[in-house]
Structures are given as C-alpha cells and as structure tokens.
Amino acid sequence: MTTTSVNQDKPLPGKPGVAPTFRWAILTLSLSMLLPALSTSIVNVALPSMAEGFSASFQQVQWIVLAYLLAISILIVGVGRLGDIAGRRRLLLAGIAVFTAATFLSGVAPTLWLLIAARAAQGLGAASMMALSMAFVAETVPPSRIGRAMGLLGTMSAVGTALGPSLGGVLIAGFGWRAIFFVTAPLGLLTFVLARRYLPADGPTQKVGRLGFDYVGMLLLALTLGAYLLAVTLEHGVFGTLSLALLLAAVVGLGLFVLVERRATSPLVRLANFRVPVLSAGLAMSAVVSTVMMTTLVVGPFHLSRALGVQTALIGLVMSAGPVVAALTGVPAGRMVDRLGAQRVVFVGLIGMVVGSISMSLVPVSFGIAGYVTSLVVITASYALFQTANNTTVMTGIRADQRGVISGMLNLSRNLGLLTGASVMGAVFAFASGATDITTAASADVATGTRWAFAVAAALITVALGVAVGSRNRSSSDRHD
Incomplete structure (x- = not known):
C-alpha cells in the first residue's frame, strides 16, 4: 500500500523518547476500525447456534446484535467529545481495553443475558475505537495523504464486514460459537499494545470536571437516540403503537437536547457547527x-x-x-x-x-x-x-x-x-x-x-x-x- 511508504522514518510528535513510524500508527488505527466491524458481522452468523445453546428464541438472541449496535450509536458522540477534552490517546486505550475485556467475557458468558450485557460493554469500547481512530488521522498523517488514510480506514471496516461471515462460519463449525470471541480478544490485545507504543501522546488537557463535560446533554442524547433506534428496530418497520410512542419520545428528547445545548457552557455538540x-x-x-x-x-x-x-x-x-x-x-x-x-x-x-x-x-x-x-x-x-x-x-x-x-x-x-x-x-x-x-x-x-x-x-x-x-x-x- 502506498500509505506504508510515506514518512516511514518520521517520528510522530508528542511521544518523548520514542520514534514511532507512520506505518505502525496507521496499522494501529486500521485495526481499531477493523475489529468493531468484524465484531458486528461475525456474530450474525452465530445467532442460530446461540439460540440453540441458550434454548432461546430468535427474537431474544437478536439482542446480542442489537445491544452492541445500540451501545455504539448511543455513546459514540459522547466518547468522541470526551476524547477531545480528556485526551484521545488515553481514551482510545481505555476503549480498546474495555472492548478486549468485554470480548473475552462474551466468550465465557454462562447465560444469554450476561452475554447481552457483555456485548453492550463491547459496544462502548467499539464506540471509542471508531470515533477516535478517525480523529487521530489529522494528527498522524500529512495533509496531502489524508484521503488515502481515510480510504484505508474505510477498507479495513469493509474487510471486517466481509471477513466476519466466512471466518465465523469456519470457527463455529470447528469449535462452536464461543470461538468467535476467543479469536477476536487477542487481536484487541495486540491493538492495545500497538496503540500504547505508536500513537502520539496527548498534549496538555484540562480536567473533565473543571472544563465541564456536558453530562446532561449526553444523557438526553443517549435517551433520544435509544428511543429512535428502538422505534425503527423493535417492530421491523411496521410502526405500531409502541414504535410511534418511541418516535414521539425521540422528537421530544431532541427538542430538549437542543434547548440544553444552547445554554450549556461547554456543550456536547456545538449547534453552531451545523x-x-x-x-x-x-x-x-x-x-x-x-x-x-x-x-x-x-x-x-x-x-x-x-x-x-x-x-x-x-x-x-x-x-x-x-x-x-x-x-x-x-x-x-x-x-x-x-x-x-x-x-x-x-x-x-x-x-x-x-x-x-x-x-x-x-x-x-x-x-x-x-x-x-x-x-x-x-x-x-x-x-x-x-x-x-x-x-x-x-x-x-x-x-x-x-x-x-x-x-x-x-x-x-x-x-x-x-x-x-x-x-x-x-x-x-x-x-x-x-x-x-x-x-x-x-x-x-x-x-x-x-x-x-x-x-x-x-x-x-x-x-x-x-x-x-x-x-x-x-x-x-x-x-x-
């Protein structure tokens, strides 16, 4: 790939005593994009086996996928903003650690509901990885190469999506559905090691409490997104009474979120950006x-x-x-x-x-x-x-x-x-x-x-x-x- 030939010997800023290369930094960010996508598609093919293993209905095991996607969607803006405040490298490391631990816990979960809870935690880690990997590009890639770096991250996400069903099918056939998590967890650990070694250190940051992270805005956004996402998924596009009620709740939540953001000293989302x-x-x-x-x-x-x-x-x-x-x-x-x-x-x-x-x-x-x-x-x-x-x-x-x-x-x-x-x-x-x-x-x-x-x-x-x-x-x- 052409991206591996650029600035291979150029140290990244902000990492005293270490001279990480452009190549390793991009590899780290690529893995941070691949693993969340892989963890979505690889689980889909395991749902029948999980339903059989837990003696559960298809509607119940669907929450294994839904909990992961909901956690990502609800939390991704908040963790992105928190990274801006508290430091992207340290929050990305925390996200990778949570993702890896939750992946292992998913593999050993003794009950369906513990598996669903572990998948929600995995989604929290994935939200950090997805949001902050793209944010790191401007800090690690020369302006003339940003397009190629974005293309590579998109490629790794697509590779994860494409690889999931085939890899999952092989693992499930040979070792059972728990193997899909035991294979992913070591990749998470590798990503953590690479990120700790090769990504640039955070610059001076203010403490979250002193700067005033918008917790109210974060809660309102999470509730609003949760209501909307449940509205469009629970009844599969039928939009019955429950879905309409959730959509109404989402509209009300959005209005409250806008009011809060207009008055917040340090808003979660700066409305002026729109x-x-x-x-x-x-x-x-x-x-x-x-x-x-x-x-x-x-x-x-x-x-x-x-x-x-x-x-x-x-x-x-x-x-x-x-x-x-x-x-x-x-x-x-x-x-x-x-x-x-x-x-x-x-x-x-x-x-x-x-x-x-x-x-x-x-x-x-x-x-x-x-x-x-x-x-x-x-x-x-x-x-x-x-x-x-x-x-x-x-x-x-x-x-x-x-x-x-x-x-x-x-x-x-x-x-x-x-x-x-x-x-x-x-x-x-x-x-x-x-x-x-x-x-x-x-x-x-x-x-x-x-x-x-x-x-x-x-x-x-x-x-x-x-x-x-x-x-x-x-x-x-x-x-x-």
Whole structure:
C-alpha cells in the first residue's frame, strides 16, 4: 500500500523518547476500525447456534446484535467529545481495553443475558475505537495523504464486514460459537499494545470536571437516540403503537437536547457547527447514503432466493461481492481524493450510486445473478468513493478540540442510516411486493418489491446530490462574502 511508504522514518510528535513510524500508527488505527466491524458481522452468523445453546428464541438472541449496535450509536458522540477534552490517546486505550475485556467475557458468558450485557460493554469500547481512530488521522498523517488514510480506514471496516461471515462460519463449525470471541480478544490485545507504543501522546488537557463535560446533554442524547433506534428496530418497520410512542419520545428528547445545548457552557455538540455547510451536508448525506446501502443487505437475500432461485449456500457468496468491492476500492478512492479533491469525488460517488440503484431497479430478472452482481458492484464501489471523500471533507480543517466529537457524529450518522434503512427500506420492499409474508412470496412479487425499493433508493441518492450541490454553492457564497 502506498500509505506504508510515506514518512516511514518520521517520528510522530508528542511521544518523548520514542520514534514511532507512520506505518505502525496507521496499522494501529486500521485495526481499531477493523475489529468493531468484524465484531458486528461475525456474530450474525452465530445467532442460530446461540439460540440453540441458550434454548432461546430468535427474537431474544437478536439482542446480542442489537445491544452492541445500540451501545455504539448511543455513546459514540459522547466518547468522541470526551476524547477531545480528556485526551484521545488515553481514551482510545481505555476503549480498546474495555472492548478486549468485554470480548473475552462474551466468550465465557454462562447465560444469554450476561452475554447481552457483555456485548453492550463491547459496544462502548467499539464506540471509542471508531470515533477516535478517525480523529487521530489529522494528527498522524500529512495533509496531502489524508484521503488515502481515510480510504484505508474505510477498507479495513469493509474487510471486517466481509471477513466476519466466512471466518465465523469456519470457527463455529470447528469449535462452536464461543470461538468467535476467543479469536477476536487477542487481536484487541495486540491493538492495545500497538496503540500504547505508536500513537502520539496527548498534549496538555484540562480536567473533565473543571472544563465541564456536558453530562446532561449526553444523557438526553443517549435517551433520544435509544428511543429512535428502538422505534425503527423493535417492530421491523411496521410502526405500531409502541414504535410511534418511541418516535414521539425521540422528537421530544431532541427538542430538549437542543434547548440544553444552547445554554450549556461547554456543550456536547456545538449547534453552531451545523451552520457550516460542509459539516451539515456531510452528515446528512452520510445518513441518506447509508440508508441506501442497507437496502442491498435487506433486499438482496430475498431477491436472490425468491426471484432468482439461488441456492442458500450461494447467497452468502453472492452477497459478499459488495463488501469485497468496497474493500478493494477504499485505497484507490483515497488516491482519487488526494489527486482530484474530495468534493469532486463526492459527486462521482453519488452519481455512481444513482446509476447503480436505477440499474438494480430496471435490470430484468432474466439477467440472473450476473445482472444483480453488476448493479451491486456499481453501488458498492461508488459508496466507497463517496464515503472516503465525504469523511475526508468533514474531518479536514476542523478545530483540533472538535475532532473527536465530529468523528463521533459522522459515525453516528452512518449507523442511524443503516438502522433506518433496515427498517424503512425493508418496509418499502415488503409493501411494494404486496405479499403478506415475504418469505413465501411469489418470484414476480419479490421482483416487483426489489424494483420499487431501489427506485426509492435512487430518489434518496438524488436528494443527497441536491444536498451536495447546495453545500458547494453555500460554501462558494461564504468565500465570496
């Protein structure tokens, strides 16, 4: 990789007596992005074995995944802000330690509910790793290489997502489901050792209590996000009485959060940041694009099995084309960003996603797996371009004391998009198919559902393109004023 050849002998600042290399610092940050993604996808394939082992229902074991995702989404902004205040290196080390310990505890958990609790703790550690790894890029990478570094981090996240199902399947078949945690824990320990040795030391920081960490804002944000995420996951897009009540609670919580942040001396989130076109547009586009990406994961298995008649054993292989393409595109996307500029690559990525979504909506069923995979490759490659460029745009030029919280917000927007997409786009797919039970629907009905779901996806990406154009125009206007 080109990133390993840059500044290999240049010591990173702030680490007295130690001369860590650029290569090792990037490796450390890459592992910090890979492990949270791996810990999401590797558990999904273990759910049937866990249900059997604990004599639990599928709805109960789903909380093993949900607890992890909820913890990340609820806490990621708070830990990012805390890193800005208390020191990113020490909080990243704490996060890796919590992640590693919780991973081991997940492997030895004697009951389902202890496993769920350990997974929630693992999500806390993962939130720190995801938020602070991106925040560290500006401190460890020359400005001319930030695009490549962001591309590499995106690649490692995609590799973790792609590797999880296959690695998990092998481990479960040979050693049982607990092996997936016992393999991940040593990687966490390795990451901790590398981070302690090679990441730059924190500069002078004020004590959290003296600076006034916004605990009230953090609590309100956590409750608001928790209510929203439960609303879009508990009833799987049906939006019954419980989901509507939770959505209402989320709206009320958001209003209270805004009031508190306006009055806070040291707010968790500076609301004035949302008046910056690049940031507000970047967060909005990230959420929309992630919603569309989840469409491929929600609709894909049903389309392949019901509309195309693909055997169950091959569905996972076909679906893995997406993460593999994203992994292969990440670093080249970073090079494009460094050469062409992030803003141009954002437009290229969004246009590519529109083309891929329209293709997925219009391609005849008679084209079979080849037609589906071709459209999927266009969507995921374009997504990798967009994600690398958008992350670079948002994280470049922000104040050093805001990098952690902005990185947390960027990761949160992606997670919200993924969870919303799983619920809303799944509901669009089911409604458009006209079937009462999508698992037994006729192939023609499933194909109709797929067409409409990706037509809506294309419309959403077109909205994101409009946001990108508006952001560019507002930025240009601000420069001329």
